[in-house]
Amino acid sequence: MPGILTFALHYEGAFNKNSLGAVTEASKLARELGTEAHAVVVGENVPDELASQLGAYGASKVFRVQAPEGLAQPVVDAMAKVMTDNGHDYALFGGGLLGFEIGAGLAARLNAGVTMEVTAVDVEDGRLVAQRPILGDSAISESRYRGKGIIIGRLNAFEMQQSADAGSSATVEDVQVELSPWSTKARMVTRGEQRGADVDIEGADILIAGGRGLGKAEGFETLEQLAASFGGNSAVAATRAVVDAGWYPYAAQIGQTGKTVAPKLYLAAGISGAIQHKVGMQASENIVAINKDSNAPIFEFSDLGVVGDLNKIVPKLIDAVKAKKGG
Numbered sequence: 001m002p003g004i005l006t007f008a009l010h011y012e013g014a015f016n017k018n019s020l021g022a023v024t025e026a027s028k029l030a031r032e033l034g035t036e037a038h039a040v041v042v043g044e045n046v047p048d049e050l051a052s053q054l055g056a057y058g059a060s061k062v063f064r065v066q067a068p069e070g071l072a073q074p075v076v077d078a079m080a081k082v083m084t085d086n087g088h089d090y091a092l093f094g095g096g097l098l099g100f101e102i103g104a105g106l107a108a109r110l111n112a113g114v115t116m117e118v119t120a121v122d123v124e125d126g127r128l129v130a131q132r133p134i135l136g137d138s139a140i141s142e143s144r145y146r147g148k149g150i151i152i153g154r155l156n157a158f159e160m161q162q163s164a165d166a167g168s169s170a171t172v173e174d175v176q177v178e179l180s181p182w183s184t185k186a187r188m189v190t191r192g193e194q195r196g197a198d199v200d201i202e203g204a205d206i207l208i209a210g211g212r213g214l215g216k217a218e219g220f221e222t223l224e225q226l227a228a229s230f231g232g233n234s235a236v237a238a239t240r241a242v243v244d245a246g247w248y249p250y251a252a253q254i255g256q257t258g259k260t261v262a263p264k265l266y267l268a269a270g271i272s273g274a275i276q277h278k279v280g281m282q283a284s285e286n287i288v289a290i291n292k293d294s295n296a297p298i299f300e301f302s303d304l305g306v307v308g309d310l311n312k313i314v315p316k317l318i319d320a321v322k323a324k325k326g327g
């Protein structure tokens with residue numbers, strides 16, 4: 001039966017949230033198509049109990065492949081074999097760099113169509129249609145596939161949810177995959193969480209965002225103090241320019257290639273307001289910008305603009321917030 005295949009990344013005995021989102025979405029779409037959602041799990045001696053857990057998110061079958069986990073190329077080999085042998089029409093991935101790399105490799109291997117940064121998938125006439133925002137998120141393009149389709153979501157686009165039959169476990173089938181010579185060239189040396197990966201900027205009510213105007217990485221320490229002075233559900237975010245420069249973790253990046261946020265207050269310090277940044281924060285309830293250039297584009301979509309040097313304004317703001325809070 002043709003169906004939808006996903007890849008479920010795991011680490012230290014637990015599946016990644018993005019992968020579970022993809023499995024959930026695949027299962028929802030498979031039901032509409034009248035087919036099944038399956039998943040591929042790769043790793044050294046993945047236990048049955050772990051692999052079968054994907055059943056709770058709607059996967060009816062899990063193909064288990066003995067190969068290094070966390071690297072893209074072995075997964076491309078595994079998914080290409082599973083899709084070819086079982087006739088899956090689609091592969092669906094949550095966002096993230098690994099999903100992009102595997103999806104691109106799989107599309108090339110299978111001569112399939114591929115769409116990245118997908119935010120929604122619909123069923124039309126028995127086929128999947130992927131929606132992808134384009135032109136700085138001002139329009140939506142739709143992708144339909146002539147043959148096999150590879151659909152890669154934007155990070156966190158697909159929400160994970162246990163299926164109605166949450167107690168159900170998936171059938172686990174072992175698959176022998178001959179790895180391509182290049183797939184064994186890379187070796188995982190170490191794996192860990194990126195600094196700041198646990199910061200929940202998408203769930204924050206108050207976001208203090210910093211840009212290149214901070215001048216140096218240490219500028220973020222002042223922003224962290226400001227966020228702390230607000231207390232409660234506040235966090236620090238960043239532009240791509242500064243995460244690329246290594247001043248702050250990628251997990252905190254807002255924008256087209258980062259996260260989309262809509263806090264109650266978004267305070268931008270030293271951020272010019274480029275379109276690629278704007279698309280990630282324009283839905284914020286209140287936007288306050290501090291910029292020394294009165295012509296900075298960010299002022300065009302700010303509720304309150306402060307023209308001046310952030311090095312002078314932010315410390316005063318910290319004092320003012322602390323005073324207001326009585327401490």
Ligand SMILES: Cc1cc2nc3c(=O)[nH]c(=O)nc-3n(C[C@H](O)[C@H](O)[C@H](O)COP(=O)(O)OP(=O)(O)OC[C@H]3O[C@@H](n4cnc5c(N)ncnc54)[C@H](O)[C@@H]3O)c2cc1C
Nearest residue numbers: 211212213239240241255256257258270271272277292310
């Ligand atoms: C395909 C693509 C995707 C992209 N995706 C993203 C994305 O997801 N997110 C993102 O943010 N960007 C993204 N970008 C980059 C984007 O185009 C901008 O380059 C970036 O947002 C600029 O970051 P910035 O505002 O920190 O720096 P700048 O544009 O350099 O702005 C710095 C600002 O600080 C002000 N300033 C300087 N000193 C001070 C001071 N002492 N006090 C007050 N203000 C000061 C300056 O006047 C200036 O306005 C993307 C670009 C491309 C091409």
